[in-house]
Amino acid sequence: MGDTKTQAPLLTVRNLSKRFPGVQALDGVSLDIYPSEVHVLMGENGAGKSTLMKILAGVYHADEGEIQLDGATIAPETPLDAMGLGITLINQELGVATNLTVAENVFMGSEPHKWGVIDRHYMAEKTQEVLDTLGAPFLPETKAATLKVAEQQQVDIARSLVHNSHVLIMDEPTAALSEPEIDKLFDLIKSLRQQGMAIVYISHRLAEVSVIADRVSVLRDGQYIGTVTGQEMDKNTIVSMMVGRSLQDFYDHEVSETKQDRFLVVKEMADGKRVKNVSFQAAAGEILAFSGLVGSGRTELARLIFGADKGVSGEVWVDGKRLTIRSPGDAINQGLGYVPEERKSEGLFLQMSSQENILMNVMQQNARFGILNTSGNDTITARAIEQLNIKVASPRTPAVSLSGGNQQKLLLARWLEIKPRVLILDEPTRGVDVGAKSEIYKLIGEIAKQGVAVVFISSELPEVVGLAQRVLVMREGHIVTDITDPAEINQETIMAYATGVREPDYSFTA
Numbered sequence: 231m232g233d234t235k236t237q238a239p240l241l242t243v244r245n246l247s248k249r250f251p252g253v254q255a256l257d258g259v260s261l262d263i264y265p266s267e268v269h270v271l272m273g274e275n276g277a278g279k280s281t282l283m284k285i286l287a288g289v290y291h292a293d294e295g296e297i298q299l300d301g302a303t304i305a306p307e308t309p310l311d312a313m314g315l316g317i318t319l320i321n322q323e324l325g326v327a328t329n330l331t332v333a334e335n336v337f338m339g340s341e342p343h344k345w346g347v348i349d350r351h352y353m354a355e356k357t358q359e360v361l362d363t364l365g366a367p368f369l370p371e372t373k374a375a376t377l378k379v380a381e382q383q384q385v386d387i388a389r390s391l392v393h394n395s396h397v398l399i400m401d402e403p404t405a406a407l408s409e410p411e412i413d414k415l416f417d418l419i420k421s422l423r424q425q426g427m428a429i430v431y432i433s434h435r436l437a438e439v440s441v442i443a444d445r446v447s448v449l450r451d452g453q454y455i456g457t458v459t460g461q462e463m464d465k466n467t468i469v470s471m472m473v474g475r476s477l478q479d480f481y482d483h484e485v486s487e488t489k490q491d492r493f494l495v496v497k498e499m500a501d502g503k504r505v506k507n508v509s510f511q512a513a514a515g516e517i518l519a520f521s522g523l524v525g526s527g528r529t530e531l532a533r534l535i536f537g538a539d540k541g542v543s544g545e546v547w548v549d550g551k552r553l554t555i556r557s558p559g560d561a562i563n564q565g566l567g568y569v570p571e572e573r574k575s576e577g578l579f580l581q582m583s584s585q586e587n588i589l590m591n592v593m594q595q596n597a598r599f600g601i602l603n604t605s606g607n608d609t610i611t612a613r614a615i616e617q618l619n620i621k622v623a624s625p626r627t628p629a630v631s632l633s634g635g636n637q638q639k640l641l642l643a644r645w646l647e648i649k650p651r652v653l654i655l656d657e658p659t660r661g662v663d664v665g666a667k668s669e670i671y672k673l674i675g676e677i678a679k680q681g682v683a684v685v686f687i688s689s690e691l692p693e694v695v696g697l698a699q700r701v702l703v704m705r706e707g708h709i710v711t712d713i714t715d716p717a718e719i720n721q722e723t724i725m726a727y728a729t730g731v732r733e734p735d736y737s738f739t740a
Contacts, residue, residue, distance in 0.1 A: 238301070240265040240428050241286070241317075241397050246295035248281055255281040257452040258295070263397065268419060268429045268442050273449035273472055274663035276621075276633055279432050282449070283399050286430075287319035288312035299396070310339055318390035322402040326374045326382040333357040333370035336389045360391040364418060380411040387418070398422065399430040404438065405661055408524050416442055434663050436465045437692070448472055473665045494652050494683045496535060499544030504530040506707035507543070512652075512683040514549075517674060519698035520687045522728045526704040528687045529571055532654050536568040537561045548651055567645035569638075571656040571687070577641045578629045585611040585625035588643045614643040619669060635666025642673060653677060655686040659693065671697055691721040703727040710734035 241263040248256040256278045263269050273279050284290045286297065288306030297304050299315060306312035309319065326335050333353040334341075342349045357370040366384045374382060383403060390398050400419075404412045419429055419442060431442060439446055446463050448455040448471040455471045493514035500507050504527040512518045520528045533539040535546055537555040546553045546566075553564045561568070570576040579587055588611050611625045618639045622632060629640055638658065645653060655674070659667045674697065678684045688694050694701060701713040703724055711727045711734065713719050726732040 237264050239263060239298075240300060242296075242298040243282070243286070244296045244298070246282065246285065246292050246297070248278075248285060248290060248293050254452050256285075256292075259449065259452070259454045261447055261454060261457075263428050263430060265396070265426050265428050266423050267444040268423055268431055270431045270433055270439055270443040270446045271449065272433060272439075272446060272468060273455075274635075274665040276451075277449040277472075277663075278452040279449055280401065281452075283319055283401060283430065283432065286312065286317055286397070287399060288317075289319070313340075313390075313393045313395065316394060316396035317399070318386075318393065318395040318397070319399040320383065320386045320390070320401065320403065322405055324379070324382045324386055326377075326385050328373070328375035330374055331370065332361070332368060332372050332374060332377075332385055332388075335374055335385050336360070336370075336392050338389070340393070356392055357388065360388045363391065364388060378411075379406045380408075380415065383407075383415070384418075387422075395427070397428045397430065399432075401432045402434065402661070403431070404433070404435065434661065436468065436664070437690070439463055439465075439468065469664055472663075473668070493549055494685070495545075495547040497545040497547070499531060499534050499546075500542050501530060501534055501539060502542040504707050505534060505541070508704075508707070508709055510702055510709060510712070512685055514651075514681045514683050515678050517678050517684045517686070517697060517699050519694045519701045520685065520704060521689075521691070521694050521701055521724050522704035524689065526728070527707040528704050529656055531704070532568065532656050532685070532687060535561075536566060536654060538568070538570075562648060565648070565651035567648060567650035567653045569641050569645060569653075569655045569658060571660065573637055573641055578637055580630035581628055583626045584615075584620070584622050584629055584632065584640055587629050587640045588614050588625075588647065590644055610647065614647070618643050618673065633663070633666070635662040635670070638662055638666070638670065639673075642670070646677070650682055652683045652685065655684065657688060658686055659688075659690070667693075691724060694724065695719055695721060705730065705734075708734065 239262040243259060243261040246256055246259045259278065259282060271279050281290060285292050288308045288311050299317070304315055306315055306317065312319070327338065330338065333350070336357045337353050342352050344352070354370040361368070361370065364384050364387060366381065366388070368377060368381060374385060377385065387398070403415060407415065423429055440463065443463060445457055445459045446468060447457040448468065450472060458467055491513045492511045494512040496511070497509050498507050499505055499509070508531055522528055530539065534541045534544060537557045537560055546555055548565065555561045555564070558568070574580060579590070585607065589607055608625070614620070615622060615625065620636050620639045620643065622636060629637060632640065658674070659670055662670065674684055674686070686697070698719060701719055701724060702709050703711050703713070705728055713723065
């Protein structure tokens with residue numbers, strides 16, 4: 231990035247405020263965005279990041295304050311208006327119409343006409359130009375429905391280039407991408423920056439900051455906290471700005487002093503595809519992590535244990551008793567809980583209330599002659615909301631309106647109500663802000679202290695290192711090592727086994 235002391239800001243926000251009923255979403259926020267920079271915007275859920283970006287993109291209108299683009303005051307009324315001014319927002323939920331072609335998506339809402347007819351030749355020609363710039367592997371006439379998520383993201387970026395955007399706002403762009411896809415996206419972002427574009431990049435992932443950011447600005451409770459650059463962009467500084475406490479406090483959790491070894495035993499689990507005769511054991515009160523690269527078989531193993539998928543072989547034993555698990559219902563009835571990786575599509579009932587989500591697994595138990603015990607359910611719900619610090623206006627509030635962290639707490643509350651003996655957590659903090667992460671970590675520690683065997687899958691190595699008492703690393707459907715020495719539970723060792731730099735260690739048994 232150029233020297234901002236001698237550069238004029240490309241985009242300036244001054245004293246921007248926005249209020250929704252009962253909530254001050256933004257409170258006098260001021261910010262400068264420079265050309266040829268990647269400006270990362272961070273903050274907990276509810277900090278005001280998305281509200282600020284939607285005002286810039288013409289989705290919302292500010293109550294107070296001023297926006298300047300290249301020195302001129304602007305007030306975009308709609309997203310198309312903002313795009314015409316040179317500001318494009320790419321949401322986490324991509325705005326690609328899958329029934330249209332790539333070219334039709336790129337020009338959606340602004341189709342060029344020639345003699346009163348849509349000029350499809352020009353659309354295809356111009357789209358191909360920007361696709362070549364992006365290095366995209368598909369054609370203008372390709373149906374968007376056939377594209378991967380990363381490729382659909384390229385379509386959104388192509389739209390911004392066709393409209394000559396100067397400011398590209400990206401909201402959690404890596405949330406649904408694999409590691410190789412993330413690397414390609416970062417290369418693309420750096421290329422756009424070199425072309426003079428300003429990239430405003432919203433992220434929850436601290437690990438991305440050192441890779442992609444020129445500067446990092448932090449919002450908290452709707453207010454601007456500050457901007458850091460260079461050596462100031464360390465994780466401790468950013469976390470302290472976001473939540474008011476240090477990174478070391480993140481993984482603070484009590485450890486169970488007494489463990490019952492071999493409490494959970496899994497033998498020869500296989501699905502004939504991704505999972506290949508996996509055996510392992512976990513102690514009661516233990517926090518056991520599964521690590522490995524995407525596609526190593528971790529999620530597939532969890533689903534086999536829980537009965538969500540059918541395997542070709544395998545046994546599950548808990549406390550010396552072999553379980554018969556043909557379905558998730560069987561697993562629940564025998565004390566197993568499972569929080570899936572995709573909480574929105576596989577875990578939550580988004581249109582149902584927070585209370586209904588919490589009570590889903592025990593609602594029948596609390597009914598008498600088919601009639602719900604309303605007062606009992608209210609008591610359970612109130613207790614769960616208080617214990618897990620779920621931020622919700624009312625138990626009747628739909629789950630869809632909650633933040634990612636509070637949605638995850640809803641799922642945890644649901645499983646805690648069955649009083650599980652084994653709790654499997656797949657990517658328990660994905661898409662969750664740092665404050666909620668810290669609360670979830672402490673909750674996991676409390677669950678383990680009660681004697682529950684906690685098995686968690688995570689792609690975030692700092693999370694694995696900070697939380698786990700033992701780590702199993704998977705590669706190509708096998709467990710390749712069982713790391714028990716605390717000194718060996720580090721990112722370097724885990725990655726060495728996950729990538730094959732270290733040879734598999736088959737000295738352990740289930």
